[in-house]
Amino acid sequence: MTLAGGAGLAAKSWRSGGQDLQIKWPDRSGAIRIAVNLLLLALFIALIEPLGMPVVTALYVAVTIWYIDRKRYVAALFTGAGSGVIVYYLFIRLLELQFPLGFLQR
Amino acid sequence: VLFSWDFLLMGFADALTWTNLFWALVGCLVGTLIGVLPGIGPSAGIAILLPLTTMIPPTSGIIMMAAIYYGAMYGGSTTAIVVNIPGEASSVPTCIDGYEMAKQGRAGAALGISAISSFVAGTLGLVGLTFFAPLLANVALAFGPPEYFALMFMGLSLVISLSGRALLKGILSMSLGLLSALIGQNPLTGAARLTFGWVDLMAGISFISVIIGLFAVSEIMINVEEKAAVIYKTKIKGWMPTWREIRQCFGAMLRSTGIGFFLGLLPGCAPAVTTFIAYDVEKRVSKTPERFGKGAIEGVAAPEGANNATSSAGFVPLFAFGLPTGPALAVLLGGLMMYGLQPGPMLFQQNPKFVWAVIASMYIGNVMLLVLNLPLVGFWARIALVPFPVLGPIIILCCVIGAYSIRFLMFDVWVTLLFGVIGYLMRKLAFPIAPMVLATVLAPMLETSLQQSLLVSQGSPLIFFTRPIAAAFMALALASIFRGLWITVRSHAPEVAPAESDE
Numbered sequence: 001m002t003l004a005g006g007a008g009l010a011a012k013s014w015r016s017g018g019q020d021l022q023i024k025w026p027d028r029s030g031a032i033r034i035a036v037n038l039l040l041l042a043l044f045i046a047l048i049e050p051l052g053m054p055v056v057t058a059l060y061v062a063v064t065i066w067y068i069d070r071k072r073y074v075a076a077l078f079t080g081a082g083s084g085v086i087v088y089y090l091f092i093r094l095l096e097l098q099f100p101l102g103f104l105q106r
Numbered sequence: 107v108l109f110s111w112d113f114l115l116m117g118f119a120d121a122l123t124w125t126n127l128f129w130a131l132v133g134c135l136v137g138t139l140i141g142v143l144p145g146i147g148p149s150a151g152i153a154i155l156l157p158l159t160t161m162i163p164p165t166s167g168i169i170m171m172a173a174i175y176y177g178a179m180y181g182g183s184t185t186a187i188v189v190n191i192p193g194e195a196s197s198v199p200t201c202i203d204g205y206e207m208a209k210q211g212r213a214g215a216a217l218g219i220s221a222i223s224s225f226v227a228g229t230l231g232l233v234g235l236t237f238f239a240p241l242l243a244n245v246a247l248a249f250g251p252p253e254y255f256a257l258m259f260m261g262l263s264l265v266i267s268l269s270g271r272a273l274l275k276g277i278l279s280m281s282l283g284l285l286s287a288l289i290g291q292n293p294l295t296g297a298a299r300l301t302f303g304w305v306d307l308m309a310g311i312s313f314i315s316v317i318i319g320l321f322a323v324s325e326i327m328i329n330v331e332e333k334a335a336v337i338y339k340t341k342i343k344g345w346m347p348t349w350r351e352i353r354q355c356f357g358a359m360l361r362s363t364g365i366g367f368f369l370g371l372l373p374g375c376a377p378a379v380t381t382f383i384a385y386d387v388e389k390r391v392s393k394t395p396e397r398f399g400k401g402a403i404e405g406v407a408a409p410e411g412a413n414n415a416t417s418s419a420g421f422v423p424l425f426a427f428g429l430p431t432g433p434a435l436a437v438l439l440g441g442l443m444m445y446g447l448q449p450g451p452m453l454f455q456q457n458p459k460f461v462w463a464v465i466a467s468m469y470i471g472n473v474m475l476l477v478l479n480l481p482l483v484g485f486w487a488r489i490a491l492v493p494f495p496v497l498g499p500i501i502i503l504c505c506v507i508g509a510y511s512i513r514f515l516m517f518d519v520w521v522t523l524l525f526g527v528i529g530y531l532m533r534k535l536a537f538p539i540a541p542m543v544l545a546t547v548l549a550p551m552l553e554t555s556l557q558q559s560l561l562v563s564q565g566s567p568l569i570f571f572t573r574p575i576a577a578a579f580m581a582l583a584l585a586s587i588f589r590g591l592w593i594t595v596r597s598h599a600p601e602v603a604p605a606e607s608d609e
Contacts, residue, residue: 033330034327034330034530037326037327037330038327038523038527041323041502041523042523044506045506045516045519045520045523048506048510048516048519049516057503060499060502060503061499061500061503064498064499064502065495065496065498065499068330068494068495068498068499069493069495072493072495072496075495075496076496079496079499079500083500083503087503087507091507099510
């Protein structure tokens with residue numbers, strides 16, 4: 001019964017999906033920025049298990065800040081390294097959350 | 107009787123223990139921070155922290171998350187006044203006169219009056235909560251599954267019809283939310299559905315990853331798209347408004363409390379809605395309406411009062427019925443359920459210690475926020491100037507940590523990313539997000555009460571119309587939908603994108 005309900009809802013959303021939509025899509029450079037950022041995020045998530053959370057965190061934060069604003073490479077380096085350290089000491093050591101450690105395996 | 111002074115005093119005794127005071131303070135600080143920072147709102151903030159709070163006692167956890175919610179209402183005004191960027195959607199009207207005042211060199215007075223007005227309205231709203239919630243809970247004791255189903259149905263339809271002129275999009279957004287919540291096992295029979303044989307989907311999709319994705323990740327994506335680099339400097343000096351100005355705003359505070367509180371009891375009337383109404387009313391009753399928009403101090407006091415009164419009021423239906431009025435309270439409801447606490451009248455009966463401790467902590471939290479905000483306004487304003495390129499990745503990092511700590515599964519992180527993309531598309535296509543969030547959180551309860559009702563009535567849906575209370579709710583729900591439909595059909599003007607709010 002609930003399966004049918006779910007299917008019905010899906011059907012409904014498909015049917016009225018053809019409403020007139022005025023879409024304000026981003027311009028080309030905006031689209032590229034979003035795509036690259038999404039890619040970075042996906043890479044981040046994918047690499048958490050093989051490389052370990054602290055290392056990937058530092059890399060992700062540093063690279064993303066640098067990508068969004070090239071002039072901030074110093075801030076990028078420090079924020080990246082800082083977040084990695086915070087993730088390791090605050091979340092993994094202090095709060096004992098079970099993040100994959102990768103090659104930092106105790 | 108569900109209210110007595112003894113309960114309230116007992117609540118204060120609980121809320122004043124060091125542990126609970128500490129977590130209330132943490133909540134107030136995090137809430138103000140979230141309110142100050144654009145790009146992350148209370149819903150996303152609470153959702154990110156929710157999995158991490160499982161290690162502290164339930165009462166402290168909920169005290170902290172409630173403090174985040176009302177704390178964000180204080181923080182949102184800071185950026186609105188200082189840099190003309192509302193930290194939250196509810197602070198948009200504050201920008202109008204607040205930023206004007208700042209340009210005239212009176213930023214300090216504007217920030218001061220917004221903190222004072224927030225405190226007055228928030229506390230008055232709490233008095234309302236203290237007496238209203240047990241009263242309504244008493245009524246709700248008579249509710250059975252059909253009444254609950256009708257109530258939630260009404261809540262959802264109000265959220266849809268108030269979410270703007272885009273009724274169909276509201277309905278679509280809600281059905282997407284229901285659909286995502288249906289994935290996994292049937293709560294009564296345990297049958298798997300919509301899993302397509304995928305083992306990871308058996309346990310369902312966590313509403314936390316849905317909300318983190320919809321609110322936080324998509325917001326960052328919207329921000330990434332524009333190359334916004336705002337550098338602005340306002341000197342804040344003389345942070346106190348004069349006594350004459352405070353007296354001048356007194357009427358505005360009281361009126362906005364009334365508006366914010368009573369509208370705030372309705373599902374769909376999030377602070378983002380009531381602040382606009384309060385600002386408008388204040389402009390109309392003013393003897394000098396021409397001052398509005400040019401730095402009228404009442405124009406700051408009114409919306410700031412209204413959003414705090416609304417946030418207090420939202421706890422009334424949440425505690426009495428288990429019905430959230432907006433996304434942030436829906437997340438809080440999810441938090442309550444995670445702790446195994448079923449909000450509603452039974453909460454007042456079975457866990458009075460818990461409810462009253464949370465309510466009492468909100469009085470204390472409001473005092474904390476006033477103390478934190480008046481002298482620290484300069485500090486918060488400086489935090490608001492953290493550049494987005496640095497802030498964005500850090501928020502994303504918090505999202506990933508929050509999503510991963512739900513069940514320590516990478517799967518949840520991927521789901522969050524997916525809903526980030528969905529949320530981004532929904533924002534672009536002007537779909538309201540609130541109905542989807544409410545539907546995801548309410549779906550399990552909605553479904554359980556529906557199935558129980560149908561068991562009682564042996565499958566006849568007429569049960570929702572033959573019992574008087576349920577029938578009244580259903581009638582209200584249908585009326586609000588038809589009203590929305592009528593407006594949609596009648597107006598041929600291009601649809602106005604609803605102001606998306608994260609509270």
